[in-house]
Amino acid sequence: MTPTTWPEPFPDPVARPADEPFWQSVQAHRMALQKCAGCGHVRYPAAAHCPQCLSEAATWQQIAGTAELVSWCTFHRQYLPAFPPPHTVAVGRLAEGPLFVAMLLDGAPPDGAAGRALSIDYVTDPEGRVLPAFRQHPAGRDAKEEETQ
């Protein structure tokens, strides 16, 4: 599969030492989240303690890469050089539980699209930095099915 690229450098993330393993996993196209060794709760963003049971013990677990569309918005005004309008950002609920925010690579969905299946893809900027992003492959499939019906 050809890698997906982005024409402009992505903005820097907030510098949080707890996020370093997350960014390393993303760079390797194997996005991972922290899983509590005490109670199994998967948390995002990363933190030293589990917010459910307060345990410090945790492992990093690669995610399945699937999510369900919860909401989205489309920027018609440019705030950041990397994202000329229209730019759509979605919130998806990952199969592991947490909500996750990322750009939606195939444009704004129509009203009523909440609940659609999303998948995680990876996008690389000109500096080689990788971000996870959402795709709504099933949306394309829905559209084709609608045509044939």
Added chain:
Amino acid sequence: MSAGQATPRLSPGGAAVIGVGHTDWAEDYRRTRAGERPGTSESYAARAFVRALADSGIGKSEIDGLIVGPTTPYERTAESLGLNPRWGGQEDAVGAVVNAVMAIQTGMAEVVALVYGNDQRSAKVQYGGPQAAGGDRYLSYIYHAPWGLTSQGALYALMFQRYKEIHGITERELGEVAVAQRLAASLNDNAIMRKRLTIEDYMEARYICAPLRLYDYCLINDGGVALVIASADRARRAAGAAVGIRGVGRSDLNAGATTFEPRLTQFYRPAQQAAGRASYEMAGVGPQDMDAVQIYDSFSCHIPFALEGFGYCGEGEAGRFMRDHGISLERGLPVNTAGGHLSETYMQGWAHQIEAVRQVRGECGARQVPGCRHVQYCSDVAGKAFSIIYGEPA
């Protein structure tokens, strides 16, 4: 309320607002647009304080408590006003009122000045982009910037889209907010945006971050607001018209805040319900007793969410409530009677407090709600829900 939890109470009389003051933000807006710099955060705060003090009729020496807003440093603000209080703090608008009440109730202070000034327009404060304001307090404001999610408006666009998905509200129904508040502003000499709007004007405006449009966004302007709050006992001896703070309530939703969990799955409803209930119980009144409501409105969609969460209509009914019942000075429940953040002035909730006080005093002229006895203030910024009930002094 769960068993064993103490019910918060105000002692007989509670606290009352005895003075309010503000700067001339409409005039200052014209001046900042012309490239002038009519003030700094500190000088706006001081101007508003001088006016609030004059309104209260008390002397500066009687002030023994001070709360400054988040936009000016505490010490420097106190120094510039020559105040050495025996109790002090720094808070946002609603937190300042609640903390002043608590300080008075516990005897830490008897007369508390609340002082806010903000030169956000002339200082070009950024609410979106890499240096977005508030990122030091709310990780969600900056955490998702690598993916292009920035600006608080975008967070409300996500929230409103989710609400559309679940409850089917239309963008036209949301337009009722901008139209109603502009009507209020048209009757307010000190409002910045006074030209009446129609729903058609609203629908034709450009999207900033869809599904939110230009008129769903608050203004960015300079100004200052001050209040003097005193014990009920001291308020009775003050020259000015005292307005009682009859009930307060607060409830937070912090779990999952950075990924918008309470925002997108609950619309902050449980926090709004708990804060509302606490304030209603304390005041002995309910939503049905309110003559007007002031709602923190950095974005228009705060209004439908608050109407549901604070008990003015049922879950999922806010769109119909706004369209059929009405939320304006002309029809239904008057909301944001001075024009709010969208049309009067963006004073981050501070101007809403003095508008509530003035409505109860009955001094609002063309925008006065007839027979106004109780006004509720509601806010839910970043899932910290508050309610304050203003009314005649106990």
